[in-house]
Amino acid sequence: MLSRANVTKAAVVTILTGVAFGAGEVRKEFRYVVGPKATVSVTNQYGPVSVRPIEGNQVVVTAVLHSDKVVVDQNQTGNRVNMFSRLLPGADSDTGQVEYELQVPPDTNVMLHSDTGPLSAEGLRGEIALEGTTAPVEVRNVDDAHVHIKTMDGPVTLTNVQKGHVEITSVSGNVNLNQVNGMLVEVNSNSGKIHYDGNFGDNGQYRLMSNTGDIEAFAPDTASIDVSARSIHGQVENDFRLEPEQTTPFLMRAESAFAGTLGKAASSVKLHSFSGKIHLKKRSSKNK
C-alpha cells in the first residue's frame, strides 16, 4: 500500500498534449498513480464525463477539448485527483466542451460534475457523486457503493446496483431504477416520474417520493416488503394482495393510499406523492 507521502512522490502525470484530434479538437491524456480508495473529481461545464474501472493503481484520464477556448486544469494532492475545465473568454456551450473518459481503480471515489453531461459511471464500489443540470445520468453495475445524484432536468438511470446506498434528488428529470437494491434507496423528485423495477431486496429502506410526478414500481410476487403508498391529491393503485397493517401513519382512503405487507416484510417501501399517480405493479415473467 502506498503511503500518502509516497503517493504524492510517486505520482506520475503523463500528459500527451497537442495531439490533433479533429477540427479544432485536442486530445490529452493524464495518468496518476494512486493508492487505495483514491478520490477523483471532475468539474466540467459542458460535455460528457464517463468513468469505468481499470485494474491496477492508476487513474487514466482522457480529455478531448473541443476548442482552444477551454483548458483543463488538473492536480494531484495525496490520494486525490482533481480535473477542472476552465472556460476562456468567448467560450460557449460548443467551444467550451470537454469530453472526459476516466479509468479508475474500482474502489475509487468519484465526484463528477457537468451541466450538460452526460454523466456515467460503471463497475465501481466507492462513493459515486454525480451532479448535473440538464445532464443525463447513468450508473451501471455497481456493488456496495454509495450513489449520490443531483440533477435538475436530466434523466437518471440506475441499472444493476447491489447493496447500494442510493440518494437521488431531481427536479424534473425522470428517474429509472432497474434492479437497484440496498440498505437505502431514496428518490426525491419534483415533477419527474419515478420508475422502479426490482426486488426491493437487501432488507433495505426504499423511499420514492415525488411532488407531482407519477411513481410506478414493479416488484415480483416473491418480494418481501412492508409497503405504504399515498398520494395526497393523486390516485394510487396496487396489484398485490397485501396483508393489512395494524397501524398506518396516515388516514387510509382507498383511492389515495394503501399499506400492507408482502412476504416477511423484510424491506420497507414508501411510495409517496403529492399529486402524482402511484402504481405498485406486479412484475410478470415477461417483464423480467
Place this chain on the structure above:
Amino acid sequence: MNCAEFQGLLPEILDSGETPESKVHIHSCPECSDLYVELREISQAAVQLRAGEEPNQRVWNLIEIALRQEGLIRDTAWAGPTLLPTPARRWRGAWLAPIAALLLVMTSGIAVLQHVSQRQPLAALNQASTIEAGAAEDQELLNTIGERAPALRATYAVDLRSIDSYIHNAEDTLKSDPTDEEAQRALMGAYEQRAMVYELAFDRP
C-alpha cells in the same frame, strides 16, 4: 446596557458567555432574554450538526433577511440582495455557521410547524418572508446563470417556477391540515429540491 448594545454583542456573548453587564440586561429585558435563550438553544443544538459543512449561500441570505426583519442588523450600504459571497457578509461566521444550517431547516420545512407554536422572537423566519426572499433570490440566481451559462437560464427558470408552484400548493394543503406529517415531509422535500437548485447554480468554481 440597552437592547441595541446587547444585541450587537450577542455573537460574543454566545461565543464566550455572559458578561456581568449582559446578565443584568437579560434579567431586566424579557425580549432580549427570550432572544438570547432561543439563540443559545439553537447554537447548542447546532453543535450536533456535522462539522465542516459550509451552508449554501442561500442560507446566508435567508439569515440576513430574517435578522434584518428582526432589526438585529441594519442597513449600512446594502444595495439589494446579492448571492455572491463576500467576507463581510459572513459576519461572525464561526458561530453563525451551525446556526445558519439549523435555521435553514427552520425556514424551510419545519417553519411550517411554527404557526402551531406561539414562540415569537424569531417569528420573522416565517413562510411569507421566505417566499418574498425567494422571489428576489430566484431573480438573482437567474441573472447569475444568465451570465455564466445563458443556455441553462431557461431550465433554471422553469424548474424554480415548478418547485415554487408546488410549494404554494403544498402549503395550502398544510393549512387545511397542519398535522399531516406526510404533507410536511413533502414540503420539506420540495425545499430540499430548491436548495439543490441553488447549490447547483452557485457551488461551482
